[in-house]
Amino acid sequence: MNLKKYLKEIRQCRNQDRLLEELKIQDNYMVLLYGNPEDLFPKVTDAFRASPQKEGIRDEWCLDRDGLNNKTFNYKPGTAIVQVEKGSHAFFMRHTDRIDGADHSVWLSFHPYQGLSLEDSLPSTESDWLKMASAIAGFGEYVLRKKLAARFPAVNINHVPK
Numbered sequence: 674m675n676l677k678k679y680l681k682e683i684r685q686c687r688n689q690d691r692l693l694e695e696l697k698i699q700d701n702y703m704v705l706l707y708g709n710p711e712d713l714f715p716k717v718t719d720a721f722r723a724s725p726q727k728e729g730i731r732d733e734w735c736l737d738r739d740g741l742n743n744k745t746f747n748y749k750p751g752t753a754i755v756q757v758e759k760g761s762h763a764f765f766m767r768h769t770d771r772i773d774g775a776d777h778s779v780w781l782s783f784h785p786y787q788g789l790s791l792e793d794s795l796p797s798t799e800s801d802w803l804k805m806a807s808a809i810a811g812f813g814e815y816v817l818r819k820k821l822a823a824r825f826p827a828v829n830i831n832h833v834p835k
Contacts, residue, residue, distance in 0.1 A: 676825065676832040680813040683806045697827035698806045700784055704813075705765055705777035707822035713779045714742070714759040720815060721746045721757065732811035752801040753808040756782045765826060772822050772831050783809055 674682075683696050692698040706713055721744070722736060723729030733749035742759040762780045770777065785805040816823045820834035 674828070674830065676813060676823070676830050677817060679825070679828060679830055680810045680817075684810045686806065687803065689802050692802050692806055696806070698802060698809065699827065700786075702783040702805070702809060703762070703765065703826055704781040704783075704809075704816075705762070705770065705824040705826065706779040706781070706816075707772050707775050707777050707824075708779075710759050710778035713821075714757070716819075717779060717781075718744045718757050720819075721755070730811055730815050732808060748804065748808045750804055750807065752785060753805040754784050754786065755808065755812070756784070758782075765824075770824060770826065772824060772833060777824065781812065783812075 679696070683692065683698065686692050686696060706717065720729045721734045724734040725731050734746040734755070735749060736744065737747045737754065738745040744757045746755050746757070748754065758780050759778070760780075761776055761778065765780070766776060783805060785801050813823075813825070815821075816832060821832075822834060823832045824830070825832075
């Protein structure tokens with residue numbers, strides 16, 4: 674399955690079991706990005722900051738935590754956060770995680786909750802997972818629009834723009 678088809682599937686899916694089991698929407702949902710980290714990291718974090726405008730992520734996000742090489746954004750529709758990190762994630766340094774021989778330089782991790790206390794905000798309803806799926810789809814659509822090289826390891830999709 675290619676990225677465009679996958680995003681369409683998660684946008685349209687209303688079944689929690691299918692989201693979790695087949696489409697692999699889960700806590701710590703990773704997206705790996707490839708390119709110069711000095712250009713890519715600010716481009717992506719600026720897109721979250723500019724949301725929901727045309728050039729940004731088209732869903733509404735707000736900055737939660739602001740570090741030098743990491744930023745966390747809350748999904749305004751609720752029940753999702755994304756961490757954006759500059760650098761490589763040690764777990765995804767295998768040969769199979771490379772695109773055209775290159776390692777990723779920025780990674781994102783989506784979580785189905787908001788706020789600082791994980792125990793108080795774990796997803797409890799199907800709606801929580803649907804919101805997280807929508808957040809992932811919105812970012813994936815940004816990847817397509819901006820022609821970013823990306824890997825969605827949970828579903829083994831590599832997107833290499835043409």
